[in-house]
Amino acid sequence: MQMVINKNIKMAELILINYQLLPVLNRFGLRLGFGEKTVEQVCKLEEIDTVFFLEIVNTFNNENYLPENHLQNQSIDLIIDYLKKSHDFFIDVKLNSIEKMISEFVQKCSSTQVQKVALIKTFFDEYKKELIAHIYQENSVVYPYIILLEKTYISNSTDKNKNEIQNYNFSVSQYASEHSDVEEKLFDLKNIIIKYIPRTEQTDLCNHILFDLFELEKDLKNHQRIEEKVLIPKALIIETELGIKNYENINF
Ligand SMILES: [Fe+2]
Numbered sequence: 001m002q003m004v005i006n007k008n009i010k011m012a013e014l015i016l017i018n019y020q021l022l023p024v025l026n027r028f029g030l031r032l033g034f035g036e037k038t039v040e041q042v043c044k045l046e047e048i049d050t051v052f053f054l055e056i057v058n059t060f061n062n063e064n065y066l067p068e069n070h071l072q073n074q075s076i077d078l079i080i081d082y083l084k085k086s087h088d089f090f091i092d093v094k095l096n097s098i099e100k101m102i103s104e105f106v107q108k109c110s111s112t113q114v115q116k117v118a119l120i121k122t123f124f125d126e127y128k129k130e131l132i133a134h135i136y137q138e139n140s141v142v143y144p145y146i147i148l149l150e151k152t153y154i155s156n157s158t159d160k161n162k163n164e165i166q167n168y169n170f171s172v173s174q175y176a177s178e179h180s181d182v183e184e185k186l187f188d189l190k191n192i193i194i195k196y197i198p199r200t201e202q203t204d205l206c207n208h209i210l211f212d213l214f215e216l217e218k219d220l221k222n223h224q225r226i227e228e229k230v231l232i233p234k235a236l237i238i239e240t241e242l243g244i245k246n247y248e249n250i251n252f
Pocket residue numbers: 083087135138223227
């Protein structure tokens with residue numbers, strides 16, 4: 001049974017427990033140099049909601065941790081802000097650095113290896129395209145729609161707001177049922193590298209690419225879990241309470 005991280009633990013210790021939490025901390029705007037401060041002290045100092053921070057960190061640290069109940073009380077704005085920052089990280093940091101390494105690998109391989117190595121690049125390009133499309137759809141349609149839902153709900157839904165919601169021609173239940181698994185291609189990509197990579201002198205580079213792919217996969221799974229276990233159920237409740245039914249002509 002994995003430990004549950006609480007507010008009294010030192011922030012520095014958190015990183016020693018799981019260094020993969022570092023990018024998660026960065027998404028909250030946190031940088032190294034925590035000294036002896038506890039999670040609660042750092043959160044207060046940086047004006048971060050401690051409960052929300054702990055739920056995200058525990059969800060990431062332990063796959064069996066169920067964030068639903070606690071995060072149900074958090075505002076949708078806060079959850080979406082975190083999810084958007086994760087999107088930025090996936091595209092601007094992770095995909096970029098993996099792409100650079102794959103290009104370097106292609107450049108350094110011999111002429112007999114080039115075909116197989118080029119296949120990795122093709123797979124990566126396809127995966128990147130798919131992930132960017134998924135993120136774009138969420139940033140431009142799904143999240144604004146859910147924010148509007150919450151706004152309408154809090155402000156005691158006016159007909160004007162309800163019309164605006166209907167105009168989206170979109171529904172959370174549809175999004176939930178079609179929330180595509182963007183990790184399938186990532187799984188294929190990892191497999192190609194592990195099984196079919198030609199013998200190469202670039203062992204370190206290859207390992208580095210794989211480590212980053214595994215890390216990205218874990219981060220994405222965690223992200224998806226927050227979307228599916230926290231955001232979607234919350235939005236579905238609001239949709240039902242507002243009596244919104246946008247089930248037709250949905251393009252997701
Ligand atoms: Fe997402």
